[in-house]
Amino acid sequence: xxxxxxxxxxxxxxxxxxxxxxxxxxxxxxxxxxxxxxxxxxxxxxxxxxxxxxxxxxxxxxxxxxxxxxxxxxxxxxxxxxxxxxxxxxxxxxxxxxxxxx
Amino acid sequence: xxxxxxxxxxxxxxxxxxxxxxxxxxxxxxxxxxxxxxxxxxxxxxxxxxxxxxxxxxxxxxxxxxxxxxxxxxxxxxxxxxxxxxxxxxxxxxxxxxxxxxxxxxxxxxxxxxxxxxxxxxxxxxxxxxxxxxxxx
Numbered sequence: 001x002x003x004x005x006x007x008x009x010x011x012x013x014x015x016x017x018x019x020x021x022x023x024x025x026x027x028x029x030x031x032x033x034x035x036x037x038x039x040x041x042x043x044x045x046x047x048x049x050x051x052x053x054x055x056x057x058x059x060x061x062x063x064x065x066x067x068x069x070x071x072x073x074x075x076x077x078x079x080x081x082x083x084x085x086x087x088x089x090x091x092x093x094x095x096x097x098x099x100x101x102x
Numbered sequence: 103x104x105x106x107x108x109x110x111x112x113x114x115x116x117x118x119x120x121x122x123x124x125x126x127x128x129x130x131x132x133x134x135x136x137x138x139x140x141x142x143x144x145x146x147x148x149x150x151x152x153x154x155x156x157x158x159x160x161x162x163x164x165x166x167x168x169x170x171x172x173x174x175x176x177x178x179x180x181x182x183x184x185x186x187x188x189x190x191x192x193x194x195x196x197x198x199x200x201x202x203x204x205x206x207x208x209x210x211x212x213x214x215x216x217x218x219x220x221x222x223x224x225x226x227x228x229x230x231x232x233x234x235x236x237x238x239x
Contacts, residue, residue, distance in 0.1 A: 013198065026206070028184070044119045045119055050194075053194060053195075054192075054194055055193075055194035055196065055197050056191060056192070056193065056194060056197055057191075057192040057194075058189060058190070058191045058192070059119050059120060059189065059190045059191075059192070060188070060189045061124040061185060061187055061188055061189065062185070063180060063183055063185065063187075063188035063205050063206045063207075064188060064189055064203060064204070064205055064206070065160060065161045065162075065203075065205060065206055066160070066161075068203065068204065069163075069202070069203055069204050070201070070202070070203050071165075071200075071201070071202040071203070072191070072193075072197060072198070072200055072201050072202070073197070073198040074194060074196045074197040074198065075196040075197075075198070076196045
């Protein structure tokens with residue numbers, strides 16, 4: 001699992017683009033070999049913080065595509081500031097990454 | 103987490119994942135589960151950028167922008183999915199009315215964007231034709 005993130009500031013607005021490796025299983029797919037349902041496994045919450053403030057809190061269902069992509073913009077970020085992105089899935093797994101604004 | 107709510111502004115308190123909304127099987131129940139009301143006002147101040155035809159329903163790029171002032175959240179709903187609510191994005195104080203992501207769509211349907219601002223709900227929709235569904239298989 002990994003998170004790839006870019007944070008770029010232009011004219012006082014920071015654009016975040018993030019790509020998260022995650023299977024995002026809906027729970028309705030069947031394993032082609034065994035015929036058994038693959039259990040649901042998806043990210044439920046993604047939080048992005050800038051200077052300790054949550055600039056984005058995303059709640060997701062299983063309908064977000066595999067290896068999720070997320071982009072959004074916020075004002076107030078400066079070049080060199082750190083932004084932190086973290087996620088939690090329905091099995092309690094989590095990951096986070098930090099990136100400085102360029 | 104045992105953090106006194108008084109120390110934090112409401113925006114900073116992580117809301118629990120809205121289970122009932124995500125498990126809802128129709129748009130009305132999904133919106134009610136999120137907001138406690140399903141009364142939506144149509145708005146031209148919300149734009150949805152999505153393909154007219156999605157060849158692969160497993161990956162449908164969706165970008166929603168809104169210039170409604172004081173937008174607090176943007177939610178994405180795929181009308182005909184078994185569980186229509188795909189995502190709800192809660193915006194921070196300085197966060198713009200803009201989100202871009204990729205969703206799965208089971209069949210041809212409207213993608214509905216719901217924006218909460220000033221205690222009211224605004225929405226718009228765009229039809230996406232899905233050639234191969236992305237939820238089963």
